[in-house]
Amino acid sequence: MAFLCSGKTALCTVLALISVITLGGEPAAKLKPRGYVNDFAQVLSADATTYLEHLCTETDQKAKAQVAVVTIHSLEGSDIESYAVDLYKSWGIGSKASNRGVLILLATGDHRYRIEVGYGLEPILTDGKVGSFGREAVPLLKQGDYSAAVTLLTQRVTDTIAADASVSLTSQAPRSPPSSASGSTIPFGLIVLVGIVLFLLLFTGFGRWVLLGSLFSGRGRSRSPWGRGTGWNGGFGGGAGFGGGSAGWGAGFGGGEGFGGFGGGSSGGGGASGSW
Numbered sequence: 720m721a722f723l724c725s726g727k728t729a730l731c732t733v734l735a736l737i738s739v740i741t742l743g744g745e746p747a748a749k750l751k752p753r754g755y756v757n758d759f760a761q762v763l764s765a766d767a768t769t770y771l772e773h774l775c776t777e778t779d780q781k782a783k784a785q786v787a788v789v790t791i792h793s794l795e796g797s798d799i800e801s802y803a804v805d806l807y808k809s810w811g812i813g814s815k816a817s818n819r820g821v822l823i824l825l826a827t828g829d830h831r832y833r834i835e836v837g838y839g840l841e842p843i844l845t846d847g848k849v850g851s852f853g854r855e856a857v858p859l860l861k862q863g864d865y866s867a868a869v870t871l872l873t874q875r876v877t878d879t880i881a882a883d884a885s886v887s888l889t890s891q892a893p894r895s896p897p898s899s900a901s902g903s904t905i906p907f908g909l910i911v912l913v914g915i916v917l918f919l920l921l922f923t924g925f926g927r928w929v930l931l932g933s934l935f936s937g938r939g940r941s942r943s944p945w946g947r948g949t950g951w952n953g954g955f956g957g958g959a960g961f962g963g964g965s966a967g968w969g970a971g972f973g974g975g976e977g978f979g980g981f982g983g984g985s986s987g988g989g990g991a992s993g994s995w
Contacts, residue, residue: 746795747805752787754978755779760790760827760865766893767866771873774890776978778877782884784819784840785981786876787812788869792828799826799992803835813837813984819880820984823872825865832860834872836990843883844876850991852876860995 750759755775756768763771775786787810794802803824813820820837821844834849852875859868870892881888 747797747802748809750789750791750806750809752810752981755786756788758788758790760792760825762790762825762827762865763869764866767870770890770892771870772978774873774877774888777888777890778880781886781888782819782877782880783814783817784821784880784884785813785984786821786823786873786880787981788823788873790825790827790865790869792826794826794829794831799824799829799831799833800988802826803833803990803992804986804988807835807837807984807986811981811983811985813839813982815983815985818984818986820981820986821876821880822986823869823876825860825869827865830860831992831994832856832872833992834876834990835986835988837984837986838989839984840880841987841989843879844990846989846991848879849876850993853991853993857993857995 750757754772756763756771758768771788775788779785789806797805803822806824807820807822810822812822818837818839821840822833822835824833824835826832832853834844834853836844836849852872855875856868856871859865859871874892877888
C-alpha cells in the first residue's frame, strides 16, 4: 500500500473512494424516505420492490398502518436497536394519533436485522411473534436472498395487521420467488469498480506503466509489480465477488403510488432483532 500511495495522490484518492463504497454506511439522521420501500443497500430485485411497495400501500390504505422497509449497508458502529429507534423517530412511521407503524430494517454489511414496532401495534405484533418472523427469515438471509427474506418478513407483518383489522390484502407476489440477483442487470458496485480501474489505467502514471508493461511483456514475462502471471487479468472474472446484485440504481427509490409520507408515529423499542 505504501508503494502504491507514494507520490501518487490520485491513486490514493481512488483507494480511499473504494473503502468508502465498500463500507457504505448511512447515519440514520441522514436517511430520507422515498416510499414505503427504501433499498439504500441496493439488494432488492425490481419485482420484489414493486410488490412490497404495493403491499405496504394497501396495508396503509385498508388497515391504517404504515410499514417501512429499509435496507442499509452499515450501522455506522451503532447497535441495530438504537439505529432503528432513531430512524423510526426521524421518519415518524405510523400516524401520530394511533402509532400504528412498523420498521423492517436490514443492515447487510453487519448481518443484522430489526423489526421495530410502534406503540399502537405492540398488542398484536408482540416481541415473541416478530421474533419468530425473524428466525423464519434467517435461512434466506444466510443464502444472500435478501429479496425473499424481506418479502417474507413484510408479508408476515402485513398479514398480522390485516387479520386484526379484518381486511383482505390483494397485492399479488411475483409468480417466482423474488431473487436478490438480477441476471439482466449489472450490479452498481461492479460498474463503480470497473470505472475506478479504467481511471487508474488511463489517467495515472502508474496505470499507464501497467498498460505499457502488459503490451510489451511478451512470452509470459510480466513487469507488473503484482508478480508473474497475475497482473490485472482475472481480477474481475466470473462475477462471484459482486453477486447478490441490485435491480438497478433506482430500484428502491421509486416512491410507490399512494405514498404521501409518514404520519409522525413513534415507537418505544418494542420488536425483535437478530443476526445471520
